[in-house]
Amino acid sequence: MIIVTGGAGFIGSCLHQALFQQGRRTVIVDYLHDQGKWRNLATHPPHCIVPPEGLTAFLAEAKGVEAVIHMGAISETTARDGDLVWQSNVALSQQLWRWCAEQGVPFLYASSAATYGAADQPALFQDGLESIEALQPLNLYGWSKHAFDLWVKRTIEAGEPTPPQWAGLKFFNVYGPNEYHKGRMISVIKVKYDELMAGNPVRLFQSDKPGLADGEQKRDFIWVGDVVKVLLWLLEHPTVSGLFNCGTGQVRSYESLARAVCDAAGKRVNIEYIPMPESLQGQYQSFTQADMKALRKAGYDAPFTSLEDGIRCYIEDYLASGRPYL
Numbered sequence: 001m002i003i004v005t006g007g008a009g010f011i012g013s014c015l016h017q018a019l020f021q022q023g024r025r026t027v028i029v030d031y032l033h034d035q036g037k038w039r040n041l042a043t044h045p046p047h048c049i050v051p052p053e054g055l056t057a058f059l060a061e062a063k064g065v066e067a068v069i070h071m072g073a074i075s076e077t078t079a080r081d082g083d084l085v086w087q088s089n090v091a092l093s094q095q096l097w098r099w100c101a102e103q104g105v106p107f108l109y110a111s112s113a114a115t116y117g118a119a120d121q122p123a124l125f126q127d128g129l130e131s132i133e134a135l136q137p138l139n140l141y142g143w144s145k146h147a148f149d150l151w152v153k154r155t156i157e158a159g160e161p162t163p164p165q166w167a168g169l170k171f172f173n174v175y176g177p178n179e180y181h182k183g184r185m186i187s188v189i190k191v192k193y194d195e196l197m198a199g200n201p202v203r204l205f206q207s208d209k210p211g212l213a214d215g216e217q218k219r220d221f222i223w224v225g226d227v228v229k230v231l232l233w234l235l236e237h238p239t240v241s242g243l244f245n246c247g248t249g250q251v252r253s254y255e256s257l258a259r260a261v262c263d264a265a266g267k268r269v270n271i272e273y274i275p276m277p278e279s280l281q282g283q284y285q286s287f288t289q290a291d292m293k294a295l296r297k298a299g300y301d302a303p304f305t306s307l308e309d310g311i312r313c314y315i316e317d318y319l320a321s322g323r324p325y326l
Contacts, residue, residue: 001024001025001064002024002026002065003026003062003069004016004019004071005028005029005030005055005068005070005071005072005092006030006070006072006073006110007026007030007041007072008030008031008032008037008041009040009071009178010174010176010181010182011071011171011174012028012071012072013041013178014227014228015069015227015232016044018232021044026047027058027062028049029049029051029055030051030052031051036180036181039180042325043326056095065105067105067107067108068096068100068105068106069109070093070109071109071110072088072092073088074088074089074141075112075182075185077139077142078139078184079139080140082140085141085144086144089144090147094151096109097109097166100163100166101160101163104164105163106163106164107166108165108168108169108234108235109169110145111145111148111243112142112145112170113171113172113173113220113288113290114137114139114285115135115137115146115170116137116142116170117138117142117285119285119287120287122251125289125290125291127245127290128242128244129152129153129156129242132146132149132150132243133150148168149243152168165238165239167234167241167242169230169246171247172219172220172221172222172246172288173187173188173221174223174224175188175190175222175314176318177224177314177318177324178224178325178326180324189257189311192258192261193265193315196261196262196267197265201270202261202269202272203272203273203274204271204272205217205273205275205276206273206274207276207286208276208280208281208282208284208286215254215258216253216254217284217286217287218251218253218254218288219252219254219285219288220248220249220251220290222247222248222304223305225310226302230244230300237298237299240298240299242298245291245295247288248292249292250289250304250306250307255271256307260308260311260312263308263312264311264314265315
């Protein structure tokens with residue numbers, strides 16, 4: 001079986017759908033609650049669902065685990081409960097790493113581009129463990145992901161046991177179906193599409209960085225289908241380990257994103273700039289661009305979906321189709 005933590009969430013459920021199509025036996029560790037997350041699994045139910053508080057007991061009896069894919073975490077960049085974030089994003093990750101090392105099970109986990117903090121040049125987004133000591137995340141979420149990456153680095157350097165394969169993926173701005181439960185953390189593409197469909201202009205944050213024009217904040221946006229392909233490739237290549245960026249390597253402005261949403265929705269381009277909320281000021285990444293050389297060197301050679309093609313697919317095949325779930 002394959003264990004997927006956070007398997008009812010956004011990336012986790014999209015990955016699970018691909019595993020289900022392959023006929024893989026899966027165990028999801030997650031809460032469904034009352035947010036409609038069950039719909040993320042409606043067409044591809046898992047073998048079983050384990051609540052997070054039952055994970056330790058489940059692992060004590062688990063047999064035949066092929067891999068643990070750890071997508072579960074508190075992912076809100078505005079999270080403030082440090083104790084809860086540490087337990088969810090760091091302590092649980094450490095527990096799973098140790099279990100995988102002891103049992104000889106591959107371990108893939110979600111890191112984040114938020115670990116790069118205020119980096120604003122392509123050269124500052126190099127992945128791997130070698131240079132992470134100097135990173136300075138801007139928020140609690142990014143710090144928690146960075147803390148676990150650092151723990152991995154120091155664990156390896158100390159010669160302590162490791163899983164036979166381990167890979168952390170620093171996800172950049174992921175978008176696509178099955179993200180609808182995420183509230184404030186839903187992708188900007190879905191938010192802008194909803195604004196358009198309500199008859200409103202596309203609202204973008206004004207720049208809070210001197211010298212940077214409104215709408216020229218740039219990010220590396222990656223289609224969730226491409227993220228799933230990377231995860232599946234890692235499962236198929238058990239000799240590949242490391243801390244890798246997971247973006248497209250291409251940077252695009254928020255204005256170009258807004259225009260692509262308007263075009264895919266068949267609406268006139270109408271952009272309005274609004275003040276950035278106080279809660280994001282000083283914590284907002286105005287530039288992210290994944291350096292993808294390490295993953296390419298490891299052998300991953302599939303192309304990445306362009307922003308325009310990804311947005312068109314998201315809107316036409318899901319948001320506007322009446323069947324928004326994968």
